[in-house]
Amino acid sequence: MAKGRIIKALSGFYYVESNGEVYQCKGRGVFRKKNITPLVGDMVTFDVSGEKEGYILEIHERENELVRPPIANIDQAIIVTSAVEPAFNTTLLDRFLVLVESKLIQPVIFFTKMDIAEQDKDRFESYQQDYQKIGYDVELLSVKHTDHLSMLKRYLKDKITVIAGQSGVGKTTLLNAIDPTLALKTGEISASLGRGRHTTRHVELLPMFGGLVADTPGFSSLEFQDLTVSELADCFPEIKQRTANCKFRGCTHIKEPKCAIKQAVENGEIADYRYEHYVRFYEEIKLRKPRY
Numbered sequence: 001m002a003k004g005r006i007i008k009a010l011s012g013f014y015y016v017e018s019n020g021e022v023y024q025c026k027g028r029g030v031f032r033k034k035n036i037t038p039l040v041g042d043m044v045t046f047d048v049s050g051e052k053e054g055y056i057l058e059i060h061e062r063e064n065e066l067v068r069p070p071i072a073n074i075d076q077a078i079i080v081t082s083a084v085e086p087a088f089n090t091t092l093l094d095r096f097l098v099l100v101e102s103k104l105i106q107p108v109i110f111f112t113k114m115d116i117a118e119q120d121k122d123r124f125e126s127y128q129q130d131y132q133k134i135g136y137d138v139e140l141l142s143v144k145h146t147d148h149l150s151m152l153k154r155y156l157k158d159k160i161t162v163i164a165g166q167s168g169v170g171k172t173t174l175l176n177a178i179d180p181t182l183a184l185k186t187g188e189i190s191a192s193l194g195r196g197r198h199t200t201r202h203v204e205l206l207p208m209f210g211g212l213v214a215d216t217p218g219f220s221s222l223e224f225q226d227l228t229v230s231e232l233a234d235c236f237p238e239i240k241q242r243t244a245n246c247k248f249r250g251c252t253h254i255k256e257p258k259c260a261i262k263q264a265v266e267n268g269e270i271a272d273y274r275y276e277h278y279v280r281f282y283e284e285i286k287l288r289k290p291r292y
Contacts, residue, residue, distance in 0.1 A: 001045055001046065001047050001057065002018050002019075002023075002045070002046055002047075002048060002054075003018060003043065003044070003045050003046075004016040004017050004018030004019075004023070004043070004044060004046065005017050005018075005041065005042065005043055005044070005073075005205075006038055006039065006040050006041065006042045006044060006056075007022070007040065007204060007205040007212070008040060008202070008203070008204040008205070009038070009039070009040050009070075009202060009203060010202045010204075012026070013025065013026065014026070014027060014038050014044075014056060016044060016046055016054070016056070018046075021052065022052065023046065023048065023052050023053060023054045024052060024053050024054075025044075025046050025053070025054045025055060025056050026054075026055055026056070027055075027056045028055060028056060028057060031056075031059075036059065037070070038056055038059055039062075039065060039070050039071055039072040040070065040071045040072070040203040040204065040205060040214070041065075041071045041072040041073040041074060041160060041205065041214075042059050042060070042062065042072050042073065043059075043060040043073065044056045044057075044058060044059050044060065045057050045058040045060070063104070064103045064104050064105055065103070066103060066162070069162070069203050069214070070203060071162060071203055071214055073160060074103075074105050074160050074161070074162050074214070075105070075106065075159040075160045075161065076105060076106040076107070076108055076155070076159050076160075076161050076162075077096075077100040077105050077106070077107050077108070077161070077162050077163075077164050078107075078108045078109075078110055078155065078161055078162075078163050078164070079093065079096045079097065079100065079107055079108065079109050079110065079164045079165055080110045080112055080163060080164070080165035081093050081096075081109065081110070081111060081112070081165055081166075082111070082112045082113045083111055083112065083113050083114055083116065083117035083120060083124055084113055084116050084117045084120075085113065085116065086166065088111070088124070088127075090127070090273050090274075090277070091277055091280070092166060092222075093109070094274065094277040094281075095222050095277075095281070096164050096165070096222070097109075097136075097235070098224070098227070098232070098235040098236070098281060099222065099224070100164065101234070101235035101236075101237070102224075102226070102227050102231065102235050105162075107136055108136065108137045108138075108139075108155060109131055109136055109137070109138040109139070110138075110139050110141055110152075111124055111127070111128070111138070111139070111140045111141060112141050112142070113142065114140045114141055114142045115142035115144050121140075124140055125140070128140060130271045130274075133238075134237050134238050134274075135237050137155070139151070139152070153209040156208050156209045156210065156211040156213060157209055157210035157211050158210055158211055159211045159212075160205065160211065160212045160214070161211060161212070161213045161214065162213075162214040163175065163213065163214070175208075175213065224281065224284065224285050224288070225288075227285060228285065229252070229282055229285050229286055230250075232278065232281055232282055232285060233253065233261075233278070236274065236278055238264070238269075238270050238274065239253065239261050239270070239278060242260045242261055242264055243260070243261070244260075245260035246258070246259050246260045246261065247259070252282065253278070254279055254282065261275070262275075
């Protein structure tokens with residue numbers, strides 16, 4: 001038996017990397033009976049049954065997992081948001097951040113297309129400071145500046161990274177600029193499926209600069225389906241770290257008196273728009289219809 005990581009799932013096969021070799025594996029029938037699906041990113045124990053072939057025997061405990069895209073054991077999510085085209089939206093960025101935080105994944109924020117938004121640089125530097133104060137790494141980028149790209153490579157080393165962001169913000173352009181061979185890899189995969197280069201629906205981990213980057217279709221849902229109102233505050237780090245200072249245990253930070261969070265907003269310690277998004281998301285989750 002051997003141990004390794006699933007780096008690609010395609011057409012019922014799981015491609016497991018172990019000690020520099022890749023094995024094409026099938027999952028055991030017991031997984032189907034228990035309604036367990038191996039995911040890209042899973043650490044597994046497998047039995048080698050032939051030349052670079054095998055059967056997955058055990059899926060090790062996951063650190064975290066996403067459903068859409070289906071991937072496990074992610075270290076960080078680089079959230080790519082553009083300054084323009086499409087226009088920057090703090091609500092959308094915070095929605096991504098909450099979803100990532102809820103899965104215990106470390107977020108990193110990239111503002112792209114800064115070369116086009118040069119006249120708005122001060123505004124984005126202000127946003128950068130707001131999110132850095134929370135504790136996030138934030139970069140203002142232009143793919144035209146090669147020094148920006150070389151700096152980005154340090155984020156990928158020794159990490160499993162997933163890229164998130166709405167369509168058109170420049171995720172593919174950014175990755176291809178960092179590693180020009182990525183477009184070739186993606187094109188080869190898509191051609192084997194008979195699909196266009198940008199419509200690949202499978203998930204794969206690609207080696208990049210000492211780490212692995214998930215080549216995925218992206219987040220297909222931005223709804224808080226699995227998040228409860230009691231969990232939401234923990235997905236806002238600046239709220240989580242102050243919750244113990246509220247007068248009432250179980251404070252929702254909305255209507256209660258002597259709330260440390262509302263006081264921090266008044267004092268300018270928490271950005272107004274971040275608190276407004278917390279309240280908006282709270283109401284959204286509260287009004288969510290239960291799933292049966």
